[in-house]
Amino acid sequence: MAKSAKKKEAICRVATRLFVERGFEKTSIRDIAEAGKMNSSGLYYYFEDKEAILYTILMEIMDESLARMREIAIRDMPLKEKIYAAIDLHTEIYGADPVRMALIAYNQKSLSPEHWDELRKKQREYSLIVRSFLTEMRNNGEIEDLNPTLCTFALFGMIQSAYLWYDPQGEVKSDELREMFTRIFTGGVLVEERNSREENERRLAR
Amino acid sequence: MAKSAKKKEAICRVATRLFVERGFEKTSIRDIAEAGKMNSSGLYYYFEDKEAILYTILMEIMDESLARMREIAIRDMPLKEKIYAAIDLHTEIYGADPVRMALIAYNQKSLSPEHWDELRKKQREYSLIVRSFLTEMRNNGEIEDLNPTLCTFALFGMIQSAYLWYDPQGEVKSDELREMFTRIFTGGVLVEERNSREENERRLAR
Amino acid sequence: MAKSAKKKEAICRVATRLFVERGFEKTSIRDIAEAGKMNSSGLYYYFEDKEAILYTILMEIMDESLARMREIAIRDMPLKEKIYAAIDLHTEIYGADPVRMALIAYNQKSLSPEHWDELRKKQREYSLIVRSFLTEMRNNGEIEDLNPTLCTFALFGMIQSAYLWYDPQGEVKSDELREMFTRIFTGGVLVEERNSREENERRLAR
Amino acid sequence: MAKSAKKKEAICRVATRLFVERGFEKTSIRDIAEAGKMNSSGLYYYFEDKEAILYTILMEIMDESLARMREIAIRDMPLKEKIYAAIDLHTEIYGADPVRMALIAYNQKSLSPEHWDELRKKQREYSLIVRSFLTEMRNNGEIEDLNPTLCTFALFGMIQSAYLWYDPQGEVKSDELREMFTRIFTGGVLVEERNSREENERRLAR
DNA sequence: TATGAATGAGGGTTCATTCAT
DNA sequence: TATGAATGAACCCTCATTCAT
Numbered sequence: 080m081a082k083s084a085k086k087k088e089a090i091c092r093v094a095t096r097l098f099v100e101r102g103f104e105k106t107s108i109r110d111i112a113e114a115g116k117m118n119s120s121g122l123y124y125y126f127e128d129k130e131a132i133l134y135t136i137l138m139e140i141m142d143e144s145l146a147r148m149r150e151i152a153i154r155d156m157p158l159k160e161k162i163y164a165a166i167d168l169h170t171e172i173y174g175a176d177p178v179r180m181a182l183i184a185y186n187q188k189s190l191s192p193e194h195w196d197e198l199r200k201k202q203r204e205y206s207l208i209v210r211s212f213l214t215e216m217r218n219n220g221e222i223e224d225l226n227p228t229l230c231t232f233a234l235f236g237m238i239q240s241a242y243l244w245y246d247p248q249g250e251v252k253s254d255e256l257r258e259m260f261t262r263i264f265t266g267g268v269l270v271e272e273r274n275s276r277e278e279n280e281r282r283l284a285r
Numbered sequence: 286m287a288k289s290a291k292k293k294e295a296i297c298r299v300a301t302r303l304f305v306e307r308g309f310e311k312t313s314i315r316d317i318a319e320a321g322k323m324n325s326s327g328l329y330y331y332f333e334d335k336e337a338i339l340y341t342i343l344m345e346i347m348d349e350s351l352a353r354m355r356e357i358a359i360r361d362m363p364l365k366e367k368i369y370a371a372i373d374l375h376t377e378i379y380g381a382d383p384v385r386m387a388l389i390a391y392n393q394k395s396l397s398p399e400h401w402d403e404l405r406k407k408q409r410e411y412s413l414i415v416r417s418f419l420t421e422m423r424n425n426g427e428i429e430d431l432n433p434t435l436c437t438f439a440l441f442g443m444i445q446s447a448y449l450w451y452d453p454q455g456e457v458k459s460d461e462l463r464e465m466f467t468r469i470f471t472g473g474v475l476v477e478e479r480n481s482r483e484e485n486e487r488r489l490a491r
Numbered sequence: 492m493a494k495s496a497k498k499k500e501a502i503c504r505v506a507t508r509l510f511v512e513r514g515f516e517k518t519s520i521r522d523i524a525e526a527g528k529m530n531s532s533g534l535y536y537y538f539e540d541k542e543a544i545l546y547t548i549l550m551e552i553m554d555e556s557l558a559r560m561r562e563i564a565i566r567d568m569p570l571k572e573k574i575y576a577a578i579d580l581h582t583e584i585y586g587a588d589p590v591r592m593a594l595i596a597y598n599q600k601s602l603s604p605e606h607w608d609e610l611r612k613k614q615r616e617y618s619l620i621v622r623s624f625l626t627e628m629r630n631n632g633e634i635e636d637l638n639p640t641l642c643t644f645a646l647f648g649m650i651q652s653a654y655l656w657y658d659p660q661g662e663v664k665s666d667e668l669r670e671m672f673t674r675i676f677t678g679g680v681l682v683e684e685r686n687s688r689e690e691n692e693r694r695l696a697r
Numbered sequence: 698m699a700k701s702a703k704k705k706e707a708i709c710r711v712a713t714r715l716f717v718e719r720g721f722e723k724t725s726i727r728d729i730a731e732a733g734k735m736n737s738s739g740l741y742y743y744f745e746d747k748e749a750i751l752y753t754i755l756m757e758i759m760d761e762s763l764a765r766m767r768e769i770a771i772r773d774m775p776l777k778e779k780i781y782a783a784i785d786l787h788t789e790i791y792g793a794d795p796v797r798m799a800l801i802a803y804n805q806k807s808l809s810p811e812h813w814d815e816l817r818k819k820q821r822e823y824s825l826i827v828r829s830f831l832t833e834m835r836n837n838g839e840i841e842d843l844n845p846t847l848c849t850f851a852l853f854g855m856i857q858s859a860y861l862w863y864d865p866q867g868e869v870k871s872d873e874l875r876e877m878f879t880r881i882f883t884g885g886v887l888v889e890e891r892n893s894r895e896e897n898e899r900r901l902a903r
Numbered sequence: 904t905a906t907g908a909a910t911g912a913g914g915g916t917t918c919a920t921t922c923a924t
Numbered sequence: 925t926a927t928g929a930a931t932g933a934a935c936c937c938t939c940a941t942t943c944a945t
Binding site for chain 2: 101233238239251263269
Binding site: 905906907908909910911912913914915916917918919920921922923924 | 926927928929930931932933934935936937938939940941942943944945
C-alpha cells in the first residue's frame with residue numbers, strides 16, 4: 080500500500096513535469112508512461128483515467144495551499160501581518176514555483192465538471208480568507224476604499240502571473256519577488272503617492 | 286480579394302469564440318467549419334492549417350496592442366501620465382476583454398515555435414516600452430527603488446489575470462477595474478503607506 | 492447522395508457477413524474496413540459508430556419483415572390462409588436466410604438500449620399481428636384452446652431456430668422447410684392426433 | 698481437492714450468471730473475480746483461461762442433458778411416450794431455464810474450435826436419439842411423412858427459443874409450456890386438422 | 904471557391920494473461 | 925493458494941489534412 084502510494088506519487092511527479100512542459104492535452108498517456116518507465120496500461124492500475132492524474136496533482140496543491148491559508152487565518156496577529164503572510168504564502172506556492180501555477184492556470188478545461196467544482200470550492204475558500212482580511216481592514220480604516228474582492232483577485236493575479244516569466248533558477252531571488260509584491264500591493268510604486276492618487280482621481284473623474 | 290479577407294475575418298471570429306470556450310486543442314477544425322457554416326475542407330483555402338488560425342488571431346491582437354503602446358510612447362506627456370495610459374490600454378485590451386487574454390494565456394503551447402517567437406518578439410517590445418517608462422521614472426526619483434522589469438510584469442500580470450474572474454457583463458464596470466489597478470499599482474492598498482512600508486521593510490530584513 | 496447510400500449498403504453487406512461469421516463483439520471495425528477495402532476511419536464517415544452499423548442492418552430487416560406482415564394483415568382472405576402466409580413469410584425471412592436470424596438472435600446485447608427499444612417495438616407489432624390471427628381463430632373455434640401468445644412464440648421459435656442448422660445450399664429445399672413448419676404447426680406430427688391428444692392430456696393430468 | 702472442486706463450481710455459478718446477463722465477450726475476467734470475491738489472478742489457478750470457464754459450464758449442462766436423454770432411450774416404453782419424455786426433458790433443461798439455453802445459443806463463437814467440436818458431438822448424439830424415435834415411428838406409420846431430422850430440429854428449436862421470451866417467474870407455469878409444446882408438436886393447433894392438412898397440401902402443390 | 908470522401912497517425916482505454924511473491 | 929503489479933495487444937474512435945471534382 081505504501082509502495083502503491085509511492086508509485087502514484089512518482090507518476091504524478093513525471094506527469095506534472097510533462098503537463099507543464101507540453102500542456103495536458105498534448106501530453107499523451109503514453110508519454111507519461113514512458114517518462115515513468117512503465118507500460119501505458121500500467122497507469123490505469125493507479126489512476127482511473129488521465130484526468131484523474133491531473134485532478135490528483137491539482138488537488139494536492141490546493142489542499143496544501145488551503146491548509147496553510149487557514150492556518151494563517153487563525154493565527155493571533157494583526158491583520159496587516161496576516162496580509163503579509165498571505166502574500167508570502169501565495170508567492171511561495173504559486174509565484175516561486177511556476178510549475179504549480181502553470182498547472183492551475185492551464186488545465187481548468189481539462190477537468191471533469193465535478194472535479195473542477197471541487198477544486199473551485201477550495202479555491203473559493205482560499206480567496207475568501209484573504210478577502211476577509213481586506214474587508215476587516217477596510218472597516219477599520221486601515222486600507223483604502225477599494226473593492227476587497229477585486230483587490231484579492233488583483234493581488235493573486237499579480238503574484239500568479241509570475242509563472243509566465245519568473246525563472247527560479249535566474250538572477251532574481253524569490254525573496255526579491257516576495258518583497259516586490261508586498262511593496263506594490265501595500266504601498267504602490269510611486270513615491271509621492273498621496274499627490275499622485277489625487278491627481279489620478281481627478282483624471283478618472285474626467 | 287476583399288471578400289476573401291472578410292471570410293478570413295469571419296472564420297477568425299468564430300474560431301476565437303470556440304478557442305476561448307473550449308480551448309484550442311479541444312476545438313476541432315470541423316467545429317470551426319460548422320460554426321462558420323462551411324465545410325472543413327474549405328478552411329484550408331483560407332488558412333494553411335489549424336495553427337495558422339490561432340496565430341492570425343493572436344497576431345492581430347498583438348499588433349493592435351503594440352501599435353497603441355508605441356503611440357503612447359511617443360506622446361508628449363509626463364511619464365506618470367504615460368503609465369496611466371499604459372494601464373488603461375492594457376486593462377482595455379486584456380482585462381476588460383477576457384477573450385483576448387484567455388487566448389494569449391491558454392495557447393502558447395499550441396503555436397509553432399516560429400510563430401511563438403514572432404509573438405514573443407512583439408510582446409517583448411510591448412513590455413519593454415512600459416519598462417522604459419518605469420526605468421526613467423526611477424532614475425528621476427519618481428518611483429520607489431524596485432526592479433522595473435519585475436514591476437512591469439507584476440503590473441501586466443495583475444491586469445491580465447482579470448480574465449480568470451472578471452465578467453464584463455457583471456456589476457463591476459470596467460472603469461472601476463481600471464481605477465483599482467491604477468490605484469494599487471501606484472499607491473497600494475494601505476492607508477498609512479509610509480509607516481507600513483517601513484514596518485514591512487524591517488520585517489523583510491529579519 | 493445516391494453514391495453515399497450505395498457505399499453504406501456495401502458496408503452493411505460486408506459487416507453483415509462478418510457479424511454472422513464471428514459475432515458482433517469479435518468483429519473489429521478494422522475487420523469491416525479491410526473487408527470493404529477501406530480505411531477504418533472511413534467507416535466513421537458513413538456511420539456514427541460500430542453499433543450504428545449493426546442497428547442499420549437489423550432495422551432494415553425488421554422494417555421489411557414488418558411491412559410484409561402488415562400487408563398480410565390487411566389482405567382479404569380467411570384467417571387460416573393468413574396463418575399460412577405468415578409462416579411462409581417468417582420462414583422466408585428468418586428460416587431460409589440464416590444470416591438474418593443469426594443477426595437478430597445474437598446481437599441484442601450489443602445494441603444501445605434506445606436502439607434495442609426501437610427494434611423491440613417493431614418486433615412486438617410483428618408478433619402481435621400473428622397473435623391476433625390466432626386469437627380470432629380461437630374465438631371462432633378454429634383452433635385448439637391454446638394460449639395464443641405462447642403459440643406465436645412457439646411458431647416463431649420453431650422457424651427461427653432453423654438458422655442454427657439449416658443450410659440453404661444443402662439438400663433440403665426451402666419449400667420443404669416451409670411445408671414442414673406449416674404441417675407441424677397446424678396438424679402436428681402424429682397420425683392419430685385425436686387419440687394421442689387425449690392420451691396426452693390424460694398423461695399431463697396425472 | 699474437494700475444496701478446489703467446490704471453488705470451481707462456485708466460480709462457474711457466478712460466471713454463468715454474468716455470461717447470461719452480459720454475454721461472454723462483455724464479461725471480463727475481473728468481473729467474474731469480483732463477483733466471486735477473489736482476485737482475477739486467482740481464477741487462473743482453477744481455469745486455464747476465460748474460455749475454459751465457459752467450456753466447463755456448457756459441458757456440464759450438455760453432459761447432464763445427454764445422460765438423461767440416453768436414459769430415456771433405453772427405457773422400456775412405447776416410442777410415443779419416449780417422445781413425450783424427450784419433450785419434457787428438453788423443456789425442463791432449455792425451455793424452462795432460460796439461463797442454460799441463453800448460454801448455449803449465445804456462446805458458440807466464443808469457444809475454441811476443439812471445445813466447440815466436443816460440444817457438438819454430444820449435441821449431435823443428443824439430437825440423434827430423438828431423431829431415432831421419430832424415424833422408427835415413421836417406419837411404424839405412427840407419424841406423418843416428414844423428414845425426421847428436420848422435425849427434430851424444429852422441435853428443439855421451438856422449445857429452446859423459449860429462452861427469448863419465457864419468464865419462469867411470470868404467470869405461465871412451466872407445465873403449461875410443456876403441454877403446449879407437446880400438443881403443438883404432436884397434434885398442431887388447428888381443430889379440423891385432416892381437412893386443413895389437405896387444403897394446405899393443395900395450396901403447397903400450386 | 905467549395906465539397907464529399909478518404910486516410911494515417913495517434914489517442915485513451917480495456918483486458919486477458921503472467922509472474923514474482 | 926492467492927495477490928499486487930505489470931504488460932502487450934488490441935480496440936474504438938477522433939482529427940488534421942489531402943485530393944479529386
